Amino acid sequence: KQEVTQIPAALSVPEGENLVLNCSFTDSAIYNLQWFRQDPGKGLTSLLLIQSSQREQTSGRLNASLDKSSGRSTLYIAASQPGDSATYLCAVTQLNTNAGKSTFGDGTTLTVKP
Amino acid sequence: EAGVAQSPRYKIIEKRQSVAFWCNPISGHATLYWYQQILGQGPKLLIQFQNNGVVDDSQLPKDRFSAERLKGVDSTLKIQPAKLEDSAVYLCASSLVDYIYYEQYFGPGTRLTVT
Numbered sequence: 758k759q760e761v762t763q764i765p766a767a768l769s770v771p772e773g774e775n776l777v778l779n780c781s782f783t784d785s786a787i788y789n790l791q792w793f794r795q796d797p798g799k800g801l802t803s804l805l806l807i808q809s810s811q812r813e814q815t816s817g818r819l820n821a822s823l824d825k826s827s828g829r830s831t832l833y834i835a836a837s838q839p840g841d842s843a844t845y846l847c848a849v850t851q852l853n854t855n856a857g858k859s860t861f862g863d864g865t866t867l868t869v870k871p
Numbered sequence: 872e873a874g875v876a877q878s879p880r881y882k883i884i885e886k887r888q889s890v891a892f893w894c895n896p897i898s899g900h901a902t903l904y905w906y907q908q909i910l911g912q913g914p915k916l917l918i919q920f921q922n923n924g925v926v927d928d929s930q931l932p933k934d935r936f937s938a939e940r941l942k943g944v945d946s947t948l949k950i951q952p953a954k955l956e957d958s959a960v961y962l963c964a965s966s967l968v969d970y971i972y973y974e975q976y977f978g979p980g981t982r983l984t985v986t
Contacts, residue, residue: 800980801964848913848975850973857966857975859975861906861913863911863912864912
């Protein structure tokens with residue numbers, strides 16, 4: 758059974774700091790890994806998707822890396838801003854017949870202080 | 872492109888009552904997922920459809936939860952009777968069967984409070 762762990766559970770940083778969020782998973786037979794952002798009371802917004810054959814993906818100030826063999830992914834946020842305050846979730850997808858099945862971590866709640 | 876639609880957005884019921892949630896996925900998305908997200912936790916998959924067939928319902932409490940996806944488009948999730956521990960956000964997501972990305976797109980969720 759796939760298990761996904763995110764550390765730390767909460768993180769508070771001053772504005773402008775670079776930071777790293779961690780995600781680990783127990784079964785390396787994944788198809789892809791997705792990082793999501795969730796604002797309070799809202800649904801999930803996809804940030805980055807990394808295919809199992811890829812090592813990293815970048816979007817603006819965000820960079821996600823994947824080391825499938827060790828079961829780890831990191832989300833790097835550069836020059837953090839108060840608007841980055843949210844909960845960040847990672848999810849690994851495995852194939853279930855010809856459909857993807859995702860397992861989520863419990864998230865890291867980020868607070869960026871002005 | 873319109874996103875995943877869900878209704879209602881909020882629902883408050885008493886325990887032992889029944890409730891139903893509705894989801895309309897992104898047009899053309901064959902795969903539809905229902906997740907339960909308890910406060911402070913990540914989403915947990917309840918049921919997964921591909922077109923109108925069930926792919927995975929291993930974590931669905933079948934004694935009280937049911938779901939259907941008629942005509943392979945929109946879907947309803949029902950709880951009957953509700954328990955206090957069912958208080959959570961119910962998220963619907965959809966994805967293409969594109970054999971490449973399997974990227975999921977989420978709706979805004981329905982927040983259920985059982986009193």
